[in-house]
Amino acid sequence: MSRICMIGTGYVGLVSGACLADFGHEVWCVDINEQRIADLHAGKMPIYEPGLDRLVAKGVDNDRLFFTTSLAEAMERTDTIFIAVQTPMSDSGEADLTYVVKVAEEIGRLMKKPYVIVTKSTVPVGTSRKVKQAVSAAQPKPIPFDMASNPEFLREGSSIEDFMRPDRVVIGTESENAEKVMREIYRPLYLLETPIVHGSIESAELIKYASNAFLAVKISYINEISQLADRVGADVSLVARAMGLDKRIGPKFLHAGLGFGGSCLPKDTNAIVHIAGEAGGDMSIVRAAIAVNAALPDVAMDKAREMLPDLKGRTVALLGLSFKPNTDDIRDAPARPLVRLLQEAGAELRVHDPVAMDNFRGIHPELMYCDGPYHAIEGTDLTMLLTEWNEYRQLDLPRIAGLMAGRRFLDCRNVYNGEMMAEHDIDYRSFGRPGGGSST
Numbered sequence: 001m002s003r004i005c006m007i008g009t010g011y012v013g014l015v016s017g018a019c020l021a022d023f024g025h026e027v028w029c030v031d032i033n034e035q036r037i038a039d040l041h042a043g044k045m046p047i048y049e050p051g052l053d054r055l056v057a058k059g060v061d062n063d064r065l066f067f068t069t070s071l072a073e074a075m076e077r078t079d080t081i082f083i084a085v086q087t088p089m090s091d092s093g094e095a096d097l098t099y100v101v102k103v104a105e106e107i108g109r110l111m112k113k114p115y116v117i118v119t120k121s122t123v124p125v126g127t128s129r130k131v132k133q134a135v136s137a138a139q140p141k142p143i144p145f146d147m148a149s150n151p152e153f154l155r156e157g158s159s160i161e162d163f164m165r166p167d168r169v170v171i172g173t174e175s176e177n178a179e180k181v182m183r184e185i186y187r188p189l190y191l192l193e194t195p196i197v198h199g200s201i202e203s204a205e206l207i208k209y210a211s212n213a214f215l216a217v218k219i220s221y222i223n224e225i226s227q228l229a230d231r232v233g234a235d236v237s238l239v240a241r242a243m244g245l246d247k248r249i250g251p252k253f254l255h256a257g258l259g260f261g262g263s264c265l266p267k268d269t270n271a272i273v274h275i276a277g278e279a280g281g282d283m284s285i286v287r288a289a290i291a292v293n294a295a296l297p298d299v300a301m302d303k304a305r306e307m308l309p310d311l312k313g314r315t316v317a318l319l320g321l322s323f324k325p326n327t328d329d330i331r332d333a334p335a336r337p338l339v340r341l342l343q344e345a346g347a348e349l350r351v352h353d354p355v356a357m358d359n360f361r362g363i364h365p366e367l368m369y370c371d372g373p374y375h376a377i378e379g380t381d382l383t384m385l386l387t388e389w390n391e392y393r394q395l396d397l398p399r400i401a402g403l404m405a406g407r408r409f410l411d412c413r414n415v416y417n418g419e420m421m422a423e424h425d426i427d428y429r430s431f432g433r434p435g436g437g438s439s440t
């Protein structure tokens with residue numbers, strides 16, 4: 001059993017902490033957000049993640065998972081420290097390391113024995129060295145410690161399964177001790193024959209950005225193909241399906257629509273462009289992917305105007321506010337620029353999301369928040385599906401046709417098809433499917 005201090009109880013820290021406790025380790029989760037820790041003590045989850053409440057309760061009941069606001073207490077009881085705090089995008093596009101460096105200084109200040117310090121946050125190449133320097137500089141007296149990098153690849157919405165059954169675990173170390181400690185922590189995954197990719201700290205740090213940037217490029221690629229399909233009269237769903245059947249390409253991340261959002265791909269693509277620039281290189285492919293993605297809300301607005309040329313005073317329903325289904329995360333969600341553009345065009349908005357409305361209300365209190373998709377659609381001139389929640393995949397079409405003031409449905413995630421909508425006299429548009437796609 002390892003004794004682990006997990007700093008940060010957000011999407012990554014809390015899920016990683018709960019999963020590591022389930023592996024049999026003793027985990028102390030620390031957060032400066034007192035409300036978060038109080039909620040966790042009360043069994044209330046600070047984020048929406050399917051299955052997380054049960055896993056946390058199990059760890060707590062088994063005396064393996066603990067929560068505290070005191071880093072000193074957590075460090076006293078553990079010997080490996082994971083840093084899982086946020087690394088948001090700064091105004092210039094690079095990763096903001098303020099939170100990571102602050103944690104490093106605190107660790108140094110409180111250090112009374114050796115530790116392995118692991119960066120789990122997504123951090124630019126070279127950050128672990130910066131963390132090392134910050135820890136050393138803050139130590140009241142020199143105590144040796146080891147650094148490791150262990151980037152996280154979990155996806156919000158399926159993060160427990162992703163952590164428990166990862167495609168691979170990436171570990172970067174600079175000492176035998178750190179490697180031994182990290183391999184021991186992930187030993188439960190050996191039974192599943194999970195590949196452990198071990199290398200230098202720099203390689204581990206770059207693997208995370210290289211992977212996320214590649215996924216972003218794949219998404220932007222299919223979105224550019226989607227726009228071409230719209231122009232030449234092809235069906236992007238069919239194109240993507242046939243492309244994905246080619247084993248060299250694979251079917252994942254080939255869904256045309258509103259593009260990527262959330263707390264990772266937008267900031268990580270910008271960060272790798274910066275990392276390359278600082279190293280005297282360029283990531284022109286990633287820059288192009290960012291530009292394609294940034295233009296997608298305008299593409300959606302063009303489609304909305306094709307259906308309803310003047311949006312002023314018209315009522316528009318938005319279904320889905322989170323950046324993808326099964327999460328309440330609205331960071332860099334496409335709904336945000338779309339709300340702004342629709343408001344600028346003078347539209348009145350009625351919105352719904354199964355779990356993200358509270359978060360969205362924090363930035364847009366003025367919107368009409370509805371009890372469900374049917375309530376949102378009631379009396380609207382245009383309905384836009386922004387997030388492909390299961391709840392929106394099987395809408396009762398005769399019912400929505402009856403509720404709409406104007407029978408217009410802009411499907412920004414290609415969930416439905418023109419044939420089904422035509423049966424109910426609904427004007428239907430989607431992305432990259434000029435004919436509206438078919439049911440086959």
Ligand code: NAD
Pocket residue numbers: 007008009010011012013030031032033036084085086087099102103120121122123152153154155156263264
């Ligand atoms: P988050 O914002 O959800 O959580 C960060 C937490 O750290 C917050 O609760 C905050 O209060 C806490 N924190 C900040 N400073 C602290 C301090 N000094 N002491 C203790 N706690 C502190 O962030 P997240 O989404 O979990 O992301 C964390 C990191 O993991 C980021 O680098 C991100 O890029 C990376 N990552 C995120 C995901 C994802 O899907 N969210 C996936 C893989 C990697």
